[in-house]
Amino acid sequence: MKSIQRLKWASLACTGMVALMSTGTAFAADAPPATADDIVVTASRTASFLSKTPIAMTAVTGESLAKSGIVNPTQLDSAVPNLTINRSNGGLQITIRGVTSTDNTEKGDPSAAFMLNGVYIARPQSQEVAFFDVERVEVLRGPQGTLYGRNSTAGVVNVLSAKPKFQFGGSLEASYGNFNAFNMTGVINVPISSTLAMRAAVNYDRRNNYVIDGNPGDHVSLNPFKDNISARLSLLWQPTDALSFYVVGDYSKLKGAMDATVPPGNFYGNIITGARSTFEAPTFLDRTSADYRTLSNVQNQQSRRNNDDKGVMGEINYDLSHVRLTYVGSYRQNIRDEIYNYANGAVMAYFPGTYWQTSHELRAALINTGRLQAQVGGYYFEEQSNITLHLYNLLGPNLDYLFLRNPTIAVNKSVFGQATYALMDNLKFTAGVRYSSDTKSRYGSTAIDSYTSITNAYQLGTFLGRATQESTAARRTFSKTTWRLGLDYTTPLGLVFASVSTGYKAGGFNDGCEVGTGPGCNQRASALYYQPETLTAYEVGAKLRFSPAMRLNATLFHYDYQGLQLSQAAYICGPNGDLLCQITRNAASAKVDGVELDAELRPSENLSVHLAANYLDAHYAQFVPEPGVNFAGRPLDRSPKWTATVGFDYGMPVGDGRLVLSGQTRFSSRYEMADMATYAYFYQPAYTKSDLSLTYTAPKDRYFVSAYIHNIENNVVVTNATAGFFGLVSFGDPQVFGARVGVKF
Template identity: 30%
Template sequence: MRLKVLSCGLVGHACMAAWPLAVLAQQPAPTDSAPTVSELTANEIIVTARRRDETLQTTPVAVTALQPSMLEAKATMNIGDLQGAAPNVLITQQPTGASTANIAIRGIAFADVEKSFDPAVGVNVDGVYIGTSTGQFLDFFDIESIEILRGPQGTLFGRNTIAGVINIRRTRPTGEWGAKLEASYGSYDTIGLRGVLNIPLVEDVLAVKLFEFHQQTDGYMRDAFTRERLGRNNSENFGATFLLTPTDNFEAILTLEEQDQRFDSYFGSLMQTGDVFCSFVPAEACNRNKTDDIYEVFRAIDSRGKYRAKAATLEMSLDTDPLRFDSVSSYRESKERQIFDLGEPGLYIADRDQKYHQFSQEFRASGQLTDTFDFVSGLYYFVSKYRLYQETTVFGAFAGAQDTRGKSESYAAFLDMNWEFAPQLRLSGGGRFTHDKKAYRNPFLYSGAAKESWSKFTPKVTLDYRPNDDMMVYGTWSRGYRSGGFNGRGLTVYSASTPYDPETVDSYELGLKSTFLDRAVSLNIAGFYTDYKDIQQSSTITLAGGQGNETIVTNAAGAKIKGIEADLTVQPIDDLTFRASVGYTDASFRGFLVEQPVTLADASIITRVFDFSKVNPIFAPKWTLSLNGEYVVRLEGETTLTFTAGYRYLSPYDQQIAPDPSLYPGLLADPNGTSVVPVPRNDPRVRSDPQNLLDLSVSLAFPVGNGKSRGRLTGFVRNVLDDRGPSFAFTVATFPPLWAYATPREPRVFGVQLGFEY
């Protein structure tokens, strides 16, 4: 039996059980000949990691398939809660943008909110690529499947997927009357109200799913003086999905949705003696620790933001057997404005107003032409435009405005094939040709527009061997590509009009997928080596006159990344499941040279070349570990009690390329020298602490009324150990440093949820 990864939302019987039971809950009642729970192990999960339905254990890709019940049982709310759920995967929220995620996989990341920059990890929702980091921090209610693909996925998912892909699918309209409702309350006056209503409009022809998600919180930061709670967030996500099935071989799915968010964005101070701004802030705002202190804010103004995004997605498929044709069309637009007190308190205030829209169209043809050969091919088009207008105030005085406008276009054609050329031996491969064009304008700096284009072919070759039904070994070589572009925050004519080039990776991977002990145990292992070239590295530097700073991207480095990762699932008895994953990454730069201006003690300006080859790459923890357990107690009738526990460990990692200020005297000992200055490490302030995150929950699921409806009551605790520290840390400028700030991660949180499904 092959089963899709199924969703139960945050309500219903499936959410209360271990994940194999969540799958069973969607199936007819078992008969004497039906498979037992222990037979329905991970190798029966269907994934779409290669744009075709395949079992997890026969897909030659390092992919983690996360059943929604695994996350919902611990009250997972958004994509950030995936952090630690898969090996070598890191997800944090970028505080200077609305619903913005910083995502790293296998030591490859790009952390910036600007829409002129492309993310390194592709986030796909219902087959649609989200073109910026803004909007990637998604709500996790009403999800059908989540797949985390590790390693470059350029052949099928396109450019800007050099680190991997997070592939998310939401549930389809059922065509039957039904509803899922949930209310929750937790620490910091966090309230959630969520609902999905399924309605059959025309029996077997037209159905609709209506959804509404509301989330609000008072936040877990405080004003250092008034003790007022800070960090408020109010988010609404609503829409409708229509399913049209006029014939047996054609269907169309149209989703219309909108997200409205109003939020505060406050930062804890990481300023220290030696930072320029430290001389102008209250004494207690400097030299603070990175644990409890960063939960306090020295506020001068209300830092606030608003974000509105609308989207329409149309998916159509026609099955002509043996060929299938798919079309995915999508339009997304967003408007946002944020006013940030970045310098604390009131020394550097940015008022940012942005507009963005994207359109994408993909056509695919696929088919099983023979018993041993299948393929997926397609054409893809993507276009986006954005405008950013920003005004900046420094020390209470107007310090200038920025008006940047950008356009990006991408065309691609791709082909991916499987050929079983001998018993148990399969050769897979293909490639994608991509052509990118970008244009950039900054009328405050220069007239006209800067333009550039790039083209790249990204191939992939995989050989896998299946000696029996319970084992597969594979080897893969693939190439990934991330488009070049322009610096959206360049403040000089040169930096704003000079493009940076694409970056590429060549990835080599060996993997093993196996099940044993009557499929009660599954173990997947992958080892990888990545040659990372022309890395697009973001740096915040002091301007060449010493007046202000700018954030620019340069192709400054290459890197070698190697590592290993493993996923283990053990089900010793029907109602008990253990899961574990571990990842190890060893990443190091090579040839990372940066030329930048330096302000000396006598206020003179010189230019030096710095060698950052010895510093740590950003968002690349050496170790990630997760341990999870679920146990189901069956009570009277169909009532169940489910206990879950999950532990995640993340070793320290750097969040920015920024020289350690304590080394400045040594680095600049020879101000007139011309030799390259070595930088041995990053600023300790941008280094995270080790994270030990423990989550617990208990859920009672019970029938309601005639038994066709289900109720659920869940109590949960996230971050039981109250492990505190920075979720995001940043220093502004170097030589000299101006200031530094951080946002804290979620502290210990208690909550309760009440759900109902019929």
């Protein structure tokens, strides 16, 4: 099997390289010149200033990320409004303006598209390894289907790694902090010739667990939580002004322990479960950070992660007079080898799995054509996986409860186009459309294996036999046409824009198979399959500059959200309907309304101030999961009504260098989380998190030295909570502090 995978990898990589040699130009061609107080972005698939781009988005440069000490995506919420990125064993869960996905299995699609250099990354487990040697991060809020990869209902997080440059240089940066956190990145950039440049970057990222081992007597270590090494090699070839080739290959080895949750009793008392017409919340306990984070349960086995993630992508741009052709192709593979504990240590699990994905996108854009700008393109995406989940001794001594899924396949075929026409010198009209077809299938079974003994995932006795409980067989095709209409007007103060756009996420299927189609098949079609979710977004906004010392961005939006896909664990599978599995179903509808405001002030040459305030009302309009339970008016998960940020940078010269003191406080009002499996209604009380850093930068940026502290209050924030036998709480970063140093050459 490994040799077949290597051959597949080699053949697809060669195919991508042949395609790269036959199409054609550099994405950044015709980019506007950079300025000291604006950022060049590619949100509209062409280079433009952030202040001139009629999309609700935030762009953060790699320099700003480094200055703020942001070294992973979960910390982006401090810089991006209405964004939450949580980490779990299933990877990253991204929530934008209250829209999210809780299905991180091999069949699930995230509501927010995570992209690396414009390439969609399907598996949440592969999304964190890209976060080093970053040029910038662009976060687009709202549906972006007419231009970006697979459709997304929530928005896009696009991480852009630094491209090779035609000058020799390099850097070495390292940080060390509490929790024995060590992060180091080395970069070297080499101009091989006047037309060819290479960039290589290596990152090492290690830290201990935020969870405290409260039962060392079980002889199971929770550390290190992360022990990752990643490498990236980039090549940029520009043989002519009209033609460029950009190729990136990356590899990551991901290791560490996986026990990163605690029992719900650490945070909550008086937890009420069961279907009911009322929504009693438990008591949020007033405890110390260490008390919240202590895992006292016996862990029945040593958890560990030993995963590989690798990929290759290529982008070609070729100018033909008034047309630019762009091809983006990629292939990625993720191998998971994980041993961990469910139910806070009570259930031992082993997860081996292999995933691969390939995508191909071809676009043609009009350039230098006066009033009309337009793009058309086609997109193909395919993903396959082969996984097994073993749950040991859950159903009885020496029994292995297995979920075998081989293969799970997802194919997306899309065509799209978008055009912008200048009705007047300052007034532009935009229209876009996309047709998407998604085919999903999964085959396999649920079984119970018997052994003479099962001590843990590392120690299995003699295999005795297998009893297949249920077949897994499902296949469906979904299709949808989505569109976008927009107007933007440039005033003396800046840009004003309005848009209506639609988003779509394909439907899917649950575990099991339809009645009458195989042994143990007991699912009705209405229960086995769930439908697509759709979203219509109405938005008006402004990006204004009142003076060199004051900028203001404002956005007002309303979402009509239909068919929300909600996932939960439930005992409904198997021949008798009493085996555990995950199910997804559609909620009827939801409404999302909000206002986003952020301002940049520069009262003096040395002082800059950032102010932001966001209002979000995200709630179910109609949803009755079962008789007597009505969610109408209830808030969507992880959707605080109010968030606000106050930040500053104060710089002063020190000799020929510069010393900068930076600080910010982020406030979030209360938000709620519903465990749909048990009908327990958890919440996170209002909180603040404050950060502070002090950085000295030497003349000509030759080196820097920085000290930082994040979450000064040491508030431990709940990001996910469930009840029952498998109940757990996931939480955000506690107080972290440390120092960073870096040199450039």
